[in-house]
Amino acid sequence: MKSIWIVDDDESIRWVLEKALARENLATRSFSNARDAIAALQTETPQVLVSDIRMPGSSGLELLQLVKNRYPGLPVIIMTAFSDLESAVAAFQGGAFEYLAKPFDLDKAVELIRRALEESVREASAPQSIGETPEILGQAPAMQDVFRAIGRLSQSNVTVLITGESGSGKELVARALHKHSPRAAQPFIALNTAAIPKDLLESELFGHERGAFTGAQTTRRGRFEQAENGTLFLDEIGDMPFDLQTRLLRVLSDGHFYRVGGHQPLKANVRVIAATHQKLEQRVREGLFREDLYHRLNVIRLRLPSLRERREDIPLLTRYFLQQSAKQLGVDAKRMSDDAMAFLTQLDLPGNVRQLENLCNWITVMAPGQMVEVKDLPQELLQVQDFSADPAVPVKATLDSPGFAPGIAPAPSPSSSPNPSPSPSPSPSPNGINVAHADAGWLAQLEAVAAGMLADGQSEVMDALGRQFESTLIRTALKHTHGRKNDAAIRLGIGRNTITRKIQELGIDGARED
Missing domain, CATH: 3.40.50.2300 (Response regulator)
Incomplete structure (x- = not known):
């Protein structure tokens, strides 16, 4: 040497x-x-x-x-x-x-x-970089089903509803459907209906006439007109305001619409592809989504698997994102050690492909050296794993480090107990996050705190602990989203108005609009 x-x-x-x-x-x-x-x-x-x-x-x-x-x-x-x-x-x-x-x-x-x-x-002995990459990466059986569906729909103009968790790649699938359709040479227009304020969304979709409202100094074409003869992708359709759903239903029914403030009907020749991470059937039952619009959109349903359902794709995606990130920064691409890749493959990653891509960007910028070891990964990933253990043992961790509430120490691991007892098998929460560590750690601490307060004769224990619990969750979410409260609301699974009200009630600082 x-x-x-x-x-x-x-x-x-x-x-x-x-x-x-x-x-x-x-x-x-x-x-x-x-x-x-x-x-x-x-x-x-x-x-x-x-x-x-x-x-x-x-x-x-x-x-x-x-x-x-x-x-x-x-x-x-x-x-x-x-x-x-x-x-x-x-x-x-x-x-x-x-x-x-x-x-x-x-x-x-x-x-x-x-x-x-x-x-x-x-x-x-470094391997050669990935060459020309297909528009969607995936070798897992679940993704092969998606590819087959795209192939079957390649010559169709039928409306498609794409469902799947946030960050799973719904817009990529929508673009692939457009690219391989008879409308490929025409525009592909994307609109996130959850990102546009209600008062502006109607104008965004259908356009407006001059003088239709204060500030409308010129006539403006909406997304339906911009997508003429092409494809309009409506992301997060489940968040569309109820009154606008009626106007969208009319366009899907007969192809006609009016600009805001307009009196002349316009004809739309547009293929609509919609996407949502929400369960539309549940929103229909709750009266938040029109049942007739749901059936109009749900002609062909295409479900995207979460990254947890296609773990075998994580190494392929990781290498690709590391190379893309390195290319953008003009540096050599980082590589993952076998142990680090095995660790990543076992993560739950609730943010799916988008979260993995962000992690790869972090690794490119922050990890020392070209070969990335487990200890080089972000600390929030490492808090729930003892890295002296066998790396082949599945790791149930997420970027949000479930089971470790601020200020509460985790319970000792079974291996450190003099008389370890069998632990229950991990049970996923409704959103897929593993809560085994939570059951063994902070919930036991919470029980002890509650018991102490009750023993002291304190009243309104539920309200006191509930406020601390909500405050901790919201502060942690805001920290992870750098103060963006709308992103924090999405991560917590609550509404934008709800998080705004809670921030005011709990006196939380540091929040800002996205």
Whole structure:
């Protein structure tokens, strides 16, 4: 194996690292300046390069740039006594494997060099990147059923209702249906009906005449007109206001509509594809969705499986998203170790493909090195798993870390108990999140708190604990959505008006409109 190069004008640093690496049976070669190291690169290359950032003559950043241009797969660790933000950003932008601030812990430095060494070895046998990728990725049987349905509908103009959890890829399927239909050469117009305020949604759909309302200074074509001869995709149709459902039903029935403020009927030649994560049958029973509109939309129903139902696709999707993210940022794509990929494959991921894509973006930006280990993943993923355990054991975790309420310690694991008793099998909650950890942890703590309050003779215990519970949930959701209360409401499964009222009642700060 090639040696590890140490470049530093401080002789004591070179000596300490040489001795420490020698104890690990790792060969080293030292340089007192970047110029000599650059000259040596003409005839040989190291396995790992460790360089100071500030030296007489050429700097460590200049050496880093030269190495990355010539040998992009060579891990470079940058050291500096100047622990400032500018140096750290410059090092990572230059492609450094890691940034090591002086004075450093010698054991941690050796561990870091070992990780870089392993990365260098893996780099030599790295698999080739995915080539041209199909519009929808999926090898699982559940996705093959979706592909077959798209194929059968390829020459049809029939209305389609796509159902599935948020983030499962409903718009991708809608675009595929359009792309492979006779209308492929015509416009594909998408509208999220839940994202448009009720007062504006009618104008968005059907357009308006000049002077129809305050601010309507010109005539505007709506989405139906924009999608003429093509496809109109109505996402989150279950959230459409009830009175607008009547107008949509008329268009689907006879193909005619009026602009807001207009008196001339317009004819629409548009294929409608609708999507929802809600159970429309339930909303019909609750009187929130017109039954006749439901039957108009539900001509062909296409259900998208959640990511939990197609776990075998997670490695394929992960590699694809990592490569896409790296391409956008102009960096080398990260790779997952076998243990890390096994861990990801067992996650519940309630946000489905969208959540996995966001996770891959985080990994590309934040994970050190090119090979990503389990410990490099976001901390909220790691809170519910003991990584000393066998990685092959299924992990029931989600990005929301169910079972770990703020301020409440989880119960000891069965393995730490002197007389472990069999634990009940995990039971999913209505939204598919595993609650086994919750049953064993915070619910027991909640019971103890409630018992103490009742024993003290306190009144209105339900109200007091309920307010704390709601406040904790909403604050946590707002933290995960960076204060966006509409996103938080969706994650919690409550309405926008409900979360607004709760924020006011509970005195919660930090919320903002999306």
